[in-house]
Amino acid sequence: xxxxxxxxxxxxxxxxxxxxxxxxxxxxxxxxxxxxxxxxxxxxxxxxxxxxxxxxxxxxxxxxxxxxxxxxxxxxxxxxxxxxxxxxxxxxxxxxxxxxxxxxxxxxxxxxxxxxxxxxxxxxxxxxxxxxxxxxxxxxxxxxxxxxxxxxxxxxxxxxxxxxxxxxxxxxxxxxxxxxxxxxxxxxxxxxxxxxxxxxxxxxxxxxxxxxxxxxxxxxxxxxxxxxxxxxxxxxxxxxxxxxxxxxxxxxxxxxxxxxxxxxxxxxxxxxxxxxxxxxxxxxxxxxxxxxxxxxxxxxxxxxxxxxxxxxxxxxxxxxxxxxxxxxxxxxxxxxxxxxxxxxxxxxxxxxxxxxxxxxxxxxxxxxxxxxxxxxxxxxxxxxxxxxx
Amino acid sequence: xxxxxxxxxxxxxxxxxxxxxxxxxxxxxxxxxxxxxxxxxxxxxxxxxxxxxxxxxxxxxxxxxxxxxxxxxxxxxxxxxxxxxxxxxxxxxxxxxxxxxxxxxxxxxxxxxxxxxxxxxxxxxxxxxxxxxxxxxxxxxxxxxxxxxxxxxxxxxxxxxxxxxxxxxxxxxxxxxxxxxxxxxxxxxxxxxxxxxxxxxxxxxxxxxxxxxxxxxxxxxxxxxxxxxxxxxxxxxxxxxxxxxxxxxxxxxxxxxxxxxxxxxxxxxxxxxxxxxxxxxxxxxxxxxxxxxxxxxxxxxxxxxxxxxxxxxxxxxxxxxxxxxxxxxxxxxxxxxxxxxxxxxxxxxxxxxxxxxxxxxxxxxxxxxxxxxxxxxxxxxxxxxxxxxxxxxxxxxxxxxxxxxxxxxxxxxxxxxxxxxxxxxxxx
Numbered sequence: 138x139x140x141x142x143x144x145x146x147x148x149x150x151x152x153x154x155x156x157x158x159x160x161x162x163x164x165x166x167x168x169x170x171x172x173x174x175x176x177x178x179x180x181x182x183x184x185x186x187x188x189x190x191x192x193x194x195x196x197x198x199x200x201x202x203x204x205x206x207x208x209x210x211x212x213x214x215x216x217x218x219x220x221x222x223x224x225x226x227x228x229x230x231x232x233x234x235x236x237x238x239x240x241x242x243x244x245x246x247x248x249x250x251x252x253x254x255x256x257x258x259x260x261x262x263x264x265x266x267x268x269x270x271x272x273x274x275x276x277x278x279x280x281x282x283x284x285x286x287x288x289x290x291x292x293x294x295x296x297x298x299x300x301x302x303x304x305x306x307x308x309x310x311x312x313x314x315x316x317x318x319x320x321x322x323x324x325x326x327x328x329x330x331x332x333x334x335x336x337x338x339x340x341x342x343x344x345x346x347x348x349x350x351x352x353x354x355x356x357x358x359x360x361x362x363x364x365x366x367x368x369x370x371x372x373x374x375x376x377x378x379x380x381x382x383x384x385x386x387x388x389x390x391x392x393x394x395x396x397x398x399x400x401x402x403x404x405x406x407x408x409x410x411x412x413x414x415x416x417x418x419x420x421x422x423x424x425x426x427x428x429x430x431x432x433x434x435x436x437x438x439x440x441x442x443x444x445x446x447x448x449x450x451x452x453x454x455x456x457x458x459x460x461x462x463x464x465x466x467x468x469x470x471x472x473x474x475x476x477x478x479x480x481x482x483x484x485x486x487x488x489x490x491x492x493x494x495x496x497x498x499x500x501x502x503x504x505x506x507x508x509x510x511x512x513x514x515x516x517x518x519x520x521x522x523x524x525x526x
Numbered sequence: 527x528x529x530x531x532x533x534x535x536x537x538x539x540x541x542x543x544x545x546x547x548x549x550x551x552x553x554x555x556x557x558x559x560x561x562x563x564x565x566x567x568x569x570x571x572x573x574x575x576x577x578x579x580x581x582x583x584x585x586x587x588x589x590x591x592x593x594x595x596x597x598x599x600x601x602x603x604x605x606x607x608x609x610x611x612x613x614x615x616x617x618x619x620x621x622x623x624x625x626x627x628x629x630x631x632x633x634x635x636x637x638x639x640x641x642x643x644x645x646x647x648x649x650x651x652x653x654x655x656x657x658x659x660x661x662x663x664x665x666x667x668x669x670x671x672x673x674x675x676x677x678x679x680x681x682x683x684x685x686x687x688x689x690x691x692x693x694x695x696x697x698x699x700x701x702x703x704x705x706x707x708x709x710x711x712x713x714x715x716x717x718x719x720x721x722x723x724x725x726x727x728x729x730x731x732x733x734x735x736x737x738x739x740x741x742x743x744x745x746x747x748x749x750x751x752x753x754x755x756x757x758x759x760x761x762x763x764x765x766x767x768x769x770x771x772x773x774x775x776x777x778x779x780x781x782x783x784x785x786x787x788x789x790x791x792x793x794x795x796x797x798x799x800x801x802x803x804x805x806x807x808x809x810x811x812x813x814x815x816x817x818x819x820x821x822x823x824x825x826x827x828x829x830x831x832x833x834x835x836x837x838x839x840x841x842x843x844x845x846x847x848x849x850x851x852x853x854x855x856x857x858x859x860x861x862x863x864x865x866x867x868x869x870x871x872x873x874x875x876x877x878x879x880x881x882x883x884x885x886x887x888x889x890x891x892x893x894x895x896x897x898x899x900x901x902x903x904x905x906x907x908x909x910x911x912x913x914x915x916x917x918x919x920x921x922x923x924x925x926x927x928x929x930x931x932x933x934x935x936x937x938x939x940x941x942x943x944x945x946x947x948x949x950x951x952x953x954x
Contacts, residue, residue: 178858232885254709260716290705290708316663325665456665
């Protein structure tokens with residue numbers, strides 16, 4: 138009996154999904170577009186050849202050599218040479234360059250007479266990523282230039298290179314980036330932004346499909362198909378989306394981890410299981426909001442406001458511990474936060490699956506929030522006048 | 527047809543635009559959903575985001591050290607790491623396994639490993655000492671902090687040891703110092719000196735909030751009009767036939783006047799309230815806002831022609847917020863966008879608005895120095911005004927056509943029904 142109701146609601150929903158382009162657009166088209174967009178845009182991994190400028194007030198061999206060396210690096214390219222500081226600053230304000238190096242007049246003669254001239258590096262940190270990377274590269278170049286001068290002086294005094302290197306670089310720091318050794322930004326950004334977008338579409342399409350029944354007053358038919366069993370009605374209605382989005386989530390993971398070879402030090406299978414739990418959690422939020430506010434316009438607006446905040450509160454770009462404490466607490470109510478933590482566990486840290494069970498359990502427990510207020514939705518479904526709009 | 531003098535003709539037009547304007551305002555203020563987007567979202571989000579992104583940077587990120595050397599030099603190195611603003615040494619582990627399990631428990635976000643020959647290599651004039659740094663890459667800010675702290679300490683120690691070694695080679699102290707740093711450099715971080723995350727991100731978010739709320743609000747209003755009357759042209763009280771210009775002008779003016787006020791709040795007041803960068807000339811910012819809001823209004827009105835229900839735009843296009851942020855180049859450098867996406871980005875007023883606002887507000891550029899963005903926004907205003915008028919006119923024509931068709935079909939159906947009634951009566 139229950140099974141029959143479930144099947145009836147399920148098929149009814151599938152028919153509705155096919156009846157208008159919105160559902161297919163919102164799921165398949167949007168996700169395909171986003172995969173294409175983020176993965177192709179971030180394909181470079183680390184931004185390279187960032188535009189920087191040089192102000193050369195010295196015009197000597199040495200200053201030109203420094204310029205060539207800066208340009209030769211992979212991280213930046215010298216796009217322009219400016220006559221003075223003001224010109225370079227204006228170019229930076231216009232956003233044409235992310236950083237510039239100021240080489241003072243008399244650099245060469247000061248070097249020769251051991252007057253320790255100073256190079257100045259300016260970076261635009263209003264654009265954090267471009268500014269920081271360009272700045273890092275210019276700083277490396279300034280250090281290398283200083284080392285090169287030392288080497289030339291020591292060579293002149295008759296020392297050999299193997300004797301000089303330990304003096305120039307007495308401490309070597311070898312850096313290990315755990316789990317993502319190339320510092321590939323796509324690995325870091327795509328693996329959270331794409332599931333975030335998927336979750337947003339799950340949330341909005343679920344709310345839309347639920348409230349649409351109320352809006353066009355077909356909710357009675359919906360309940361009737363489920364033999365007036367609220368649980369069957371909701372599960373049957375949500376199931377097509379769970380299946381559709383799970384398939385897309387898996388496809389997304391396959392593209393990222395198998396086709397593009399993002400690192401995966403843990404269980405790929407478990408990540409895909411967590412994807413389903415994440416989708417169900419987002420649907421539970423959708424059902425919960427509609428139960429509390431069975432009004433199409435308001436429910437969708439509320440979910441939009443919540444959905445946008447999910448990216449921020451997942452803490453993937455701005456860490457949770459830097460947030461104000463009330464917001465730190467709020468992150469527990471964001472499924473993307475838990476999915477992101479599971480991704481880090483599995484992708485970067487390679488932890489055993491059992492370590493991620495806690496986060497997984499929270500995602501599954503989200504289903505419980507749909508239970509208390511289910512009666513309100515039934516009431517709204519049975520009495521069209523109940524809708525406040 | 528009676529001919530009016532030009533002044534009267536113009537006066538009638540202006541009166542019409544004014545009428546559309548007032549009606550549109552009434553429509554906005556009478557709808558809960560639109561009010562939620564136009565006012566609640568625009569007033570609340572600019573406050574909410576600075577509160578979430580409250581701290582400019584992470585201070586004293588916990589890391590662990592594994593000191594296998596336990597010497598004077600290694601302890602000094604660790605003390606200096608601990609003294610940086612970026613990290614704090616919260617755990618001292620005896621081996622790497624211990625540090626690794628702390629990392630897996632997420633108690634630390636970096637490990638510094640000092641091997642047992644550290645002191646020996648520092649004291650031996652011809653040797654290089656090694657320090658290993660392990661960074662957590664689960665967030666860019668963790669990685670940045672650990673790397674920066676370790677680099678600062680390394681460079682600082684370099685100069686110290688180099689000076690010592692040059693002295694050992696027989697140079698006097700002054701000469702040794704000069705040799706250790708023959709070429710000095712200083713760094714100046716302009717416009718966001720602390721490298722703070724909110725100072726960099728929030729200016730773009732403020733523009734995006736205005737842009738997206740206006741876009742979705744306008745799409746919602748179009749959906750509401752369609753649901754109520756089946757067409758966009760409907761104006762309470764009178765029907766505007768062949769008056770697309772007046773309709774588009776009046777409505778855009780309504781959105782513009784609301785958002786101009788909101789812009790003062792979001793773009794001028796909020797950065798000052800939350801100590802975000804605000805070194806730009808307020809007058810320049812407001813002048814820049816004019817083409818931004820107009821271009822956004824006309825762009826949204828162009829798109830809204832395709833919206834048939836109040837919710838559809840929000841459901842299907844909300845994902846675009848982050849896409850637009852990336853397209854603007856505020857996050858991923860615009861010099862590194864693939865060509866196709868760089869061209870795609872040019873379609874949206876948000877791209878130019880975000881960059882222009884950062885240039886003026888955060889970098890202190892004048893409007894003249896931001897003229898590229900400013901002129902492109904005016905260009906977009908012109909283009910999207912034309913597309914809005916064109917699409918509106920088309921939708922009106924299409925509606926009339928389908929309405930006529932419906933009438934035609936209905937009358938046919940009526941006739942058939944009548945015939946059948948007549949037939950059945952005859953049969954009786």
